[in-house]
Amino acid sequence: MNKILSQIPNQTPNQTPNQTDHSLPMLPLQTPHSGYHWDQSSRRFFEGWYYRVTLPEVCQTFAFMYSIEDPVGDRPYSGGAAQILGPDDEYLCRTFPDVKTFWAWRDQLGLGQGRLQASAAQSLNYPGYLHAADFDRSIREGYQATATWHQGQLFDPGTGAKARWQYQIEPVYGWGNVDRPQQSTAGWLSQLQIFEPGWQILMAHGLATGWIEWNDRRYSFKQVPAYGEKNWGGAFPKRWFWLNCNCFDHQPDLALTAGGGRRGVLWWMESVAMVGIHHQGKFYEFVPWNGQVSWQIAPWGSWKLWARNADYEVELIASTELPGTLLRAPTAQGLVFCCRDTMRGQLKLRLYRRSQFKSQLILEAHSALCGLEVGGLGEDAIPWSQGWDSQDQPT
Secondary structure, rough: OHHHHHHHOOOOOHHHHOOOOOOOOOOOOOOOOOOOOOOOOOOOOOOEEEEEEOOOOOOOOOOOOOEOOOOEEEEEHHHHHHEEOOHHEEEEEEEEOHHHHHOOOOOEEEEEEEOOHHHOOOOOOOOOOHHHHHHHHHEEEEEEEEEEEEEEEEEEOOOOOOEEEEEEEEEOOOOOOOOOOOOOOHHHHHHHEEEEEEEEEEEEEEEEEEEEEEEEEEEEEEEOOOOOEEEEOOOEEEEEEEEEOOEOOEEOOEEEEEEEEEEEEEEEEEEEEEEEEOOOEEEEHHHOOOOOEEEEEOOEEEEEEEEEEEEEEEEEEEEEEOOEEEEHHHHHHEEEEEEEEEEEEEEEEEEEEEEOOEEEEEEEEEEEEEEEEEOOHHHHOOOOOEEEEEOOOOO
């Protein structure tokens, strides 16, 4: 792992790129689809990004969610948004209706949106990446994020809620084995854009150092678990579920992402799910093209998944007694409340090596800081009226 981290640029705020020289050195763990996907067309389109930091010492998590819809502008749902799920699943959301204030890099991970201070409106070439100090001086409200740096500030004048943050990120795992090219989460066919929406884990596990202010409290941290993913497309899943954790008890080098949804594939719909585990430098992947994944998901409170491939099998049992928090997500009807999340779910993970006679347990892990989500719209609106079971159940 130290070898991996030594390849990452030692980037300080004053060394971050600006809008005229935005290319960071290509990271060895950059995943496919890290760049911005919009093709300048006027078709219905959204792209969303997710950054998360978990603070084990206080048993809290900050999840940052950014989105842009119909960036061509002058459409009913055109605009951007920034949401934060903070301590104890508290929630803060701000919208940025002017799509001209959004920017993103096409060749690698980098995005931002903000409102300028009046004093900076004439002198600053914005939108684009800013040095950290310039961002603080010039941006009244907004965010910017790359693979290795994340900062921003949001204020809700209606409630008085506020948040500020600055932290560096050291990627540890992208999506795949660390000594090989990183993988598309949805497989090589995702390069053809036949799935709607697309989904990519940008960083299955990383280490964050910096600070976050939430209302009147400041959280300072050093090398705590961090995570990132994104999705994009011109269509929207009918319903979905998601589990994510990289903060396990006594297992600092372990990261899990699992999820499933009913999505569009060309002219038909399919229900599909996957499980990905990074542990001690190795990637365990359970996807439809290499094995079998089955699930039982309650409308809220219980997530159960089983997956197997030729060599391994995994069991995930997650639950929560918390009510969760409603979050907004891009839909065919714009950004609306259609998913429920908690960052304080209970999770038990068991990984087995398969054999002809009896599977051998090779890893068992627990966490009380698992991210859990269910979502959907229309006939599958939250709360779901019934649970969601896959047709293939474990034997």
